[in-house]
Amino acid sequence: MPKEYRTIQEVAGPLMMVKGVEGVAFDELGEIELASGERRRCKVLEVDGSDVVVQLYENAAGINLSNSKVRFLGRSMELGVSGDMLGRVFDGLGRPIDDGPEILPEERRDINGLPMNPAARVYPEEFIQTGVSAIDGLNTLVRGQKLPIFSCSGLPHSQLAAQIARQAKVRGTDENFAVVFAAMGITFEESNYFIESFKETGAIDRTVLFINLANDPAVERISTPRMALTAAEYLAFEKDMHVLVILTDITNYADALREISAAKKEVPGRRGYPGYMYTDLATMYERAGRQRGKNGSITMIPILTMPEDDKTHPIPDLTGYITEGQVILSRELYRKGLQPPIDVLPSLSRLKDKGIGEGKTRADHANTMNQLFAAYSRGKDAKELMTILGEAALTEIDLKYAEFAEAFEKEYVSQGYTNDRSIEETLAIGWKLLSMLPRAELKRIDDKFLDMYYGKQ
Numbered sequence: 001m002p003k004e005y006r007t008i009q010e011v012a013g014p015l016m017m018v019k020g021v022e023g024v025a026f027d028e029l030g031e032i033e034l035a036s037g038e039r040r041r042c043k044v045l046e047v048d049g050s051d052v053v054v055q056l057y058e059n060a061a062g063i064n065l066s067n068s069k070v071r072f073l074g075r076s077m078e079l080g081v082s083g084d085m086l087g088r089v090f091d092g093l094g095r096p097i098d099d100g101p102e103i104l105p106e107e108r109r110d111i112n113g114l115p116m117n118p119a120a121r122v123y124p125e126e127f128i129q130t131g132v133s134a135i136d137g138l139n140t141l142v143r144g145q146k147l148p149i150f151s152c153s154g155l156p157h158s159q160l161a162a163q164i165a166r167q168a169k170v171r172g173t174d175e176n177f178a179v180v181f182a183a184m185g186i187t188f189e190e191s192n193y194f195i196e197s198f199k200e201t202g203a204i205d206r207t208v209l210f211i212n213l214a215n216d217p218a219v220e221r222i223s224t225p226r227m228a229l230t231a232a233e234y235l236a237f238e239k240d241m242h243v244l245v246i247l248t249d250i251t252n253y254a255d256a257l258r259e260i261s262a263a264k265k266e267v268p269g270r271r272g273y274p275g276y277m278y279t280d281l282a283t284m285y286e287r288a289g290r291q292r293g294k295n296g297s298i299t300m301i302p303i304l305t306m307p308e309d310d311k312t313h314p315i316p317d318l319t320g321y322i323t324e325g326q327v328i329l330s331r332e333l334y335r336k337g338l339q340p341p342i343d344v345l346p347s348l349s350r351l352k353d354k355g356i357g358e359g360k361t362r363a364d365h366a367n368t369m370n371q372l373f374a375a376y377s378r379g380k381d382a383k384e385l386m387t388i389l390g391e392a393a394l395t396e397i398d399l400k401y402a403e404f405a406e407a408f409e410k411e412y413v414s415q416g417y418t419n420d421r422s423i424e425e426t427l428a429i430g431w432k433l434l435s436m437l438p439r440a441e442l443k444r445i446d447d448k449f450l451d452m453y454y455g456k457q
Contacts, residue, residue, distance in 0.1 A: 002071040002072055002073055002074065003022075003071065003072075004033075004069045004070070004071045005018055005020065005021055005069060005070045005071070006066075006068075006069045006070075007019045007020045007021070008063070008065045008068055008070060009065070010065070011060045011063055011065070012263075013060070013263060014055055014056050014059075014060065014217060014218070014219065014260075014263060015045070015053055015054070015055055015056075015263055015264075016032075016042065016053070016054050016055075016056060016060070016063070016070075017051065017052070017053055017054075018051070018052045018054065018070050019050065019051055019052075020050050021047075021050055021051070021052045021072070022050065024044055024047060024052055024072045025044065025047070026044055026045075026046070026047060027043060027044060027076045027077075027112075028043065028044045028072050028073065028074065028075065028076060029041065029042075029043055029044075029072070029073045029075060029076055029077055029078075030042045030043065030044065030054055030070055030071065030072045030073065031070070031071050031073060032056070032063065032068055032069070032070050033068065033069050033070075033071070034062060034063060034064070034067070034068050035064055035067035035068065036062075038062075040056060040057065040058045040063075041056075041057040041058070041093075042054040042055060042056045042057060042070075043055055043057070043076070043077065043219065044072070045260070045264055046264060053264070054070070055219045055260065055263070056217065056219070057093065057217055057219055057220055058217065059217070075110070076110055076111070076112060077093075077110070077111045077112075077223055077226075078108045078109060078110055078111065079094045079108070079109055079111050079227050079230045079231065080094070080103055080104075080105025080107075080108050081105055081106060081107060081108070081109055081230065081231055081234040082103050082104060082105050082106045083106070083235075083239055084103055084104070085103060085208045085231055085235075086178060086205065086206055086207065086208055086235075087204055087205045087206075087207065087208075088100055088103070088208060088209070089195060089209040089211060090208070090209065090210050090211070090227070091210070091211060091212065091216070091220075092184070092210060092211070092212030092216055092220040092221060092223055092224035092227065093220055093223060093227070094111075094210070094227045097211065098195075107234075109230050109233075109234065110230075111223060111226040111227055111229075111230045112226060112283070113226070113229060113230060113233060113287055115283075115286065116286065116287070116289055116291060120291050120292045120293075121289050121290065121291065121292070122144065122289075122290040122291065122292055123144075123290075123354070124142040124143055124144035124145045124289070124290060124297075124299075124324075124351050124354065124355070125142060125143075125351075125354040125355060125360075126142060126143040126144075126170070126355060126360065127140060127141075127142065127143075127171065127355040127356060127360045127361055127423070128141045128142065128143050128168055128169070128170060128242075128244070128299060128355075129167075129168070129169055129170075129171050129422065129423055130163075130164045130167055130168050131163070131164075131167035131168070131419070131420035131421050131422075132160070132163065132164065132167070132340065132342075132415070132421070133412050133413065133415055133421050133425075133426040133429065134327075134340070134342040134344050134347075134412070134413045135164075135327060135342070135349075136361075136421070136423050136426050137365075137368075137369060137372070137412070137423070137426040137427065137430055138344050138347070138352075138369055138372060138373065139325065139327055139344065139347045139348060139349040139352060140349055140351075140352035140355045140356050140361075141168075141299065141301075141349065141355070142299075142349070142351040142352070142354055142355035143170065143242060143290065143297045143299050143355075144288065144289045144290040144297045144298070144299055145288070145299055145300070145324050145325075145349070145351050146285050146288045146299075146300045146301075146302070146322070146323040146324055147299075147300070147301055147323065147324060147325055147326070147327060147349055148250075148301065148302045148303065148304060148316075148319050148320075148323050148325075148326050148327070149161070149301060149302075149303045149304075149326070149327045149328075149329065150304060150306055150311060150316050150319075150326050150327070150328045150329065151303060151304070151305050151306070151329040152305060152306055152309040152329065152331050153305045153307075153309075155305075155329045155331065155334050155341060156329075156334070156339070156340065156341075156417075157248065157249075157303050157305065157329060158186075158190055158193060158194070158248065159339075159340070159417045160303075160329070160340045160342075160417070161181075161194075161246050161248050161301070161303055162193070162194055162197045162198070162417070163340075163417045163418070164244075164246065164301060165179045165181055165198065165203060165207065165244070165246055166197070166198065166201050166203040166420075167420045168244050170242050171423070175240075175241075175242055175295075176239070176240065176241040176242065177206065177241065177242045177243075177244070178206050178207070178208070178235050178241045178242070178243050178244075179203070179206060179207045179208075179243070179244045179245075179246065180207070180208045180210075180228045180229075180231050180232040180235070180243055180244070180245045180246075181194065181198075181207055181208070181209045181210070181228070181245075181246050182209075182210040182211075182212075182224050182225050182227070182228035182245070182246070182247050182248075183209070183210070183211050183212065183224075183248055183249075184212045184221045184224050184225065184247070184248070184249060184250075184252045184253050184256075185212060185213075185214050185216075185221055185249060185252025185253070185255070185256070186211070186212075186213060186214060186248070186249070186252075187213070187214055188213060191211045191213060194209065194211070195209065195211075208228070208231050208235075210224050210227050210228045210231075212224040214252075218256035218259045218260055219256070219260060221252060221253055221256035222253070222256055222257060222260065224253075225247050225253060225284050226284065228245060228247065229245060229284060229287045229298075232245045232287075232298050233287065233298065235296070236294070236296030236297055236298045237291060237294050237296050238296075239296065240294070240295040240296045241296050242296060242297050242299070243296065243297070243298050243299070244299050244300075244301065245288065245298055245299070245300045245301070246300075246301045246302075246303065247284075247300070247301075247302045247303065248302075248303035248304075249303055249304055249305055250281075250302045250303065250304035250315060250319065251304045251305045251306075251307065251315050254273060254277060254281075254314075254315045257273065257274060257277060257280060258272055258273050258274065261273075261274035269314075270314045271313070271314055273314050273315075277314065277315075277318060278318045278321070278322075281318055281319060281322060282322050284302075285300065285302065285319070285322045285323055286322070287300075288300035300323075302319065302323070304316060304319060309331060311328070324349065324350040324351050325347070325348040325349040325350045325351070325352075326347060326348060327342060327347045327349075328342070328343045328346050328347045329341050329342060329343065330342075330343035333409065333413070336409070337414070338409055338410075338413055338414040339414050339415070339416050339417060340413075340414075340415075340417070341413075342413055344373070344376065344413065345373070345376065345377060345380070352369075353366065356369070361423045361427075362423065362424070362427055363449070364427065364445070364446075364449040364452070364453060365423075365427060367444060367445040367446055367449055368427060368430045368431065368434065368445065368449075369430075370444045371434060371442055371444040371445050372408070372412075372430055372433070372434065374444060375401060375404055375405075375408075375433075375434065375437060375441075376404070376405055376408050378401045379401040379402055379403075379404045379405025379406075379408065380405050382394060382398040382399070382401045382402040382405070383402045383405055383406070385398070386402055397438070397441070400436065400437055400438070401437070403436065404433060404436050404437055407433055407436065408433055411429055411432075411433065412426075412429050412430065412433060428457050429457075431453045431454070431456070431457045432457035434454070435454055435455045435456075435457060439454055439455075442454070
């Protein structure tokens with residue numbers, strides 16, 4: 001039986017100080033019992049000799065210093081995992097909130113996980129179809145990759161996240177595919193949108209949802225993504241499933257980290273975020289990947305809103321260092337009415353070359369991808385020139401490129417949030433658009449592919 005302490009000295013906001021404590025470790029879980037018998041959870045933030053500072057998971061209202069007692073449980077936060085988690089909705093601490101029964105765990109796992117041995121990692125090289133042309137065709141997602149979405153506040157990243165979660169699949173196999181969706185610091189309306197969206201399409205049956213609302217404690221927000229990743233690791237490496245983990249919004253997570261760091265009076269780093277934020281984010285992101293000898297995999301799409309639309313802000317900046325590329329949503333394209341407003345030119349998937357080509361997507365994929373990037377870039381330049389100098393100043397070929405850029409945005413990028421395109425459909429649209437340009441301009445495409453597809457869509 002854990003030893004009980006009645007030596008609570010003070011409560012300051014979400015923090016509580018307990019004196020005369022023995023043998024307690026950092027990050028250990030504790031339980032506060034009030035005089036009424038009510039129990040609340042806390043975790044150890046700091047140990048100074050026999051003085052311990054703990055952070056409360058619930059609020060501090062009603063804690064009487066003399067009548068309340070604390071016991072430390074000798075373990076950090078754990079999640080009971082089981083195959084029955086699929087189709088269920090949990091809060092940020094792993095408790096069911098969908099009116100269903102409690103999960104009977106097959107095992108209990110520490111939510112901090114264990115780092116994957118770099119030598120045991122398998123290189124990501126298998127295509128995952130999201131059904132979104134701007135991702136599948138130009139910034140391909142590969143199994144085991146970490147590909148974040150950088151958004152701006154007010155842009156429809158929630159719709160894009162839900163669309164990818166509903167549509168993502170591993171093609172040409174009957175392998176088990178699951179989605180683990182963790183939402184941090186979102187509103188009740190957003191939470192409702194995600195749950196209903198998954199229920200309507202039946203995607204809920206292969207999804208595990210962890211939902212932490214904006215009014216939940218900051219310390220719970222720190223646990224939410226780790227709960228999700230623990231469930232993902234179990235499904236991937238014990239149940240041989242291919243798991244797509246979507247974490248939204250990482251900015252809310254980082255703000256919670258800053259709030260806790262400030263409460264502990266730590267020396268702040270850039271923009272007030274703690275200096276260890278890079279390491280902290282890496283402990284989450286690096287849990288994605290594939291392992292030698294295991295059939296399952298974890299692919300991750302973290303979503304973050306860039307404060308002040310600034311991609312040099314510490315959160316997107318550090319995320320970009322750890323992950324393999326980024327998909328960027330643009331306010332300008334959103335104003336034009338594009339759905340989703342993905343800006344393909346600054347977006348990048350560093351592993352896309354590994355997941356495309358013969359036997360994965362199609363032999364002409366790499367050629368058409370490079371040609372679409374080049375033509376769209378030139379078309380955007382032509383449109384800017386047209387704005388400054390007027391249409392008359394452009395050459396005939398520049399006008400063609402400007403027309404191509406306009407059609408590319410309307411037909412290729414903008415597809416709505418319910419349209420699930422196969423990679424063949426995406427490639428067909430790409431060829432249809434490229435056929436607007438004279439064949440002589442398509443210098444990045446092999447002649448054999450031009451003979452097969454040019455002007456035939």
